[in-house]
Amino acid sequence: MSLPLSTVTWIFTEISGWTFSNSDYIAGVLTCIAIDHIIGSIYHAFKLKDFTLKKNISGLLTKLALCAGAAILFEVIHTTVKDASLIYEYLKSLTRLIVILYPAGSAFLNMSAITNGIFPPLGWINKLKAFNENLDLNKIKE
Structure with a gap:
C-alpha cells in the first residue's frame, strides 16, 4: 500500500516543483488560452x-488538456536529453x-478571421x- 502512495506523492512533488520553477511559462500558456477562448467565442x-x-466548454477543456499533456510530454523529452546541453536548449525552446x-x-487566426485578414x-x-x-x-524570423 505504501509503494503506490509514495509513487503518487513523488509525482505530485515533481509536478509542484516544476510548476513553481516554470510559473512564467505556465502563466503565458494560460494567458494565451484565455485570450484565444475569448476571441474564439466572439468569432x-x-x-x-x-x-x-x-x-465552447468542450473546446476550452480540450485546449487546456492538450496543452497540459503536450507540456508534460515535452518536459519528459527535455529531461531525457538534459545532459546534451545544446540539444536540450534547442528542444526546450522549440x-x-x-x-x-x-x-x-x-x-491570431480568429483575430484575422474577425477582421477579414486585416489584423x-x-x-x-x-x-x-x-x-x-x-x-x-x-x-518565423525571416
Missing part, C-alpha cells in the same frame, strides 16, 4: 453564428514554442502556418 458567436455553450503557439496561433497581417498568419508545417524557426 463563433458573431461571425460564424454557430456558438453553443457545450462546444517544444515550448509549439505549446504556446497552439492557443496563440488559434487566437494581424496575413504575412504573420502565413509565417505561423509555415512554421506549423515544418517547425522551421527561420520561417
Whole structure:
C-alpha cells in the first residue's frame, strides 16, 4: 500500500516543483488560452453564428488538456536529453514554442478571421502556418 502512495506523492512533488520553477511559462500558456477562448467565442458567436455553450466548454477543456499533456510530454523529452546541453536548449525552446503557439496561433487566426485578414497581417498568419508545417524557426524570423 505504501509503494503506490509514495509513487503518487513523488509525482505530485515533481509536478509542484516544476510548476513553481516554470510559473512564467505556465502563466503565458494560460494567458494565451484565455485570450484565444475569448476571441474564439466572439468569432463563433458573431461571425460564424454557430456558438453553443457545450462546444465552447468542450473546446476550452480540450485546449487546456492538450496543452497540459503536450507540456508534460515535452518536459519528459527535455529531461531525457538534459545532459546534451545544446540539444536540450534547442528542444526546450522549440517544444515550448509549439505549446504556446497552439492557443496563440488559434487566437491570431480568429483575430484575422474577425477582421477579414486585416489584423494581424496575413504575412504573420502565413509565417505561423509555415512554421506549423515544418517547425522551421527561420520561417518565423525571416
